[in-house]
Amino acid sequence: MTPPSGHTGAVARALIIHGDAAERQRLADVLGAALGVADGVEGPDGLVDDGYDVAVVGVRLPSRSGISVLHDIRRDHPDVAVVMVGGSDPELAVIALEADADDHCTPDVSDRELVLRVQRAIERRALLLAATDSVGALERDGLALDPVTRSASVGGVVLDLTVKEFDLLRTFASSPDRVFSRADLLELVWRASADDHSVDTVTEHVYRLRGKLVAAGSTHGWIETVRGAGYRFALPAAQSEPETQSQTEPDQTSHLLVESSGSSPARQASTPLPPSS
Structure with a gap:
């Protein structure tokens, strides 16, 4: 040939x-x-x-x-x-x-x-x-992801993920700190374009995935919203390069998650204000 x-x-x-x-x-x-x-x-x-x-x-x-x-x-x-x-x-x-x-x-x-x-x-x-190759042995700060068995857990608690939720988490974990737009995720996970499917599908799945991570006991915000750009998978501070300026914003639906689940909100990192002179 x-x-x-x-x-x-x-x-x-x-x-x-x-x-x-x-x-x-x-x-x-x-x-x-x-x-x-x-x-x-x-x-x-x-x-x-x-x-x-x-x-x-x-x-x-x-x-x-x-x-x-x-x-x-x-x-x-x-x-x-x-x-x-x-x-x-x-x-x-x-x-x-x-x-x-x-x-x-x-x-x-x-x-x-x-x-x-x-x-x-x-x-x-x-x-x-x-994604499959790079996250095969992922285990950081209590989060474990196995693409072979398609299983994920937080602190030993197995996450009950749908096919798309697992694929979404695997895509994020394959490229820590990379910013994925909603259109990127629609194409990578759903194999569709924004012309065929609404990006609201991505927003809803990210919301549900975050909720399952919190419900399982995760105290780290693995999936951060990047203002005007999309989402990124954020490693704990000890495992990622320090940032000089954060572009992330808190999830606007996090209060709904707290009210619906009855759990306490996960701690969110904030930048301390400089002391007043």
Whole structure:
């Protein structure tokens, strides 16, 4: 599977698995892909050997379904991004995303949008892998996170997290002190854009995640609000670099959490005023 010479497309190392020869060629031309494969039998075998970053898989293939190929790729090559193409039924997109595809494109997708979606899929897959690798042994100030078993605890108290709440916490913990906008989190955790989903979804999940951390006994505000920018995962002061100026603001819904849970509010760090002269 040696890439042909002369390709100057926008996306490198893309493997096309599609049953329609004309569409396969179009996708290869748009993406600068190195290889087109008629069905999904031999396609996934070359993903590692030839170092492909993304597989663009047709929903319907001659010998098997594209979802079946997706399952094989996820099992054997979890580091490879997968973008499903074809099928106008919105239910197909839901099925593909539930099977852990990184994205789904309908047949009428423009060339420019296809390139952008494939590039974003590669970036998201890399970030997800970085999150899994970097927080595998995370245990700081009573917070423990295990991406293998998808479990999290505070002070030994297991957190009862939904799938998205765990993925949100893992994304935050993978990059301490990095500021994530709500749009960033929508794309990384929900694999959606602000055009498709409301960023209020992120706000609500962050609120619930904070509540579960406090209810479990955490006295450290792990997820801080950064004014006008989004959120960041803040390590305890002893484990992070000292800040010269804080950009964070207290969560405006924290009083609701206290009233609804009956627990005492978590301590919030504040900057002491200088003594009056």
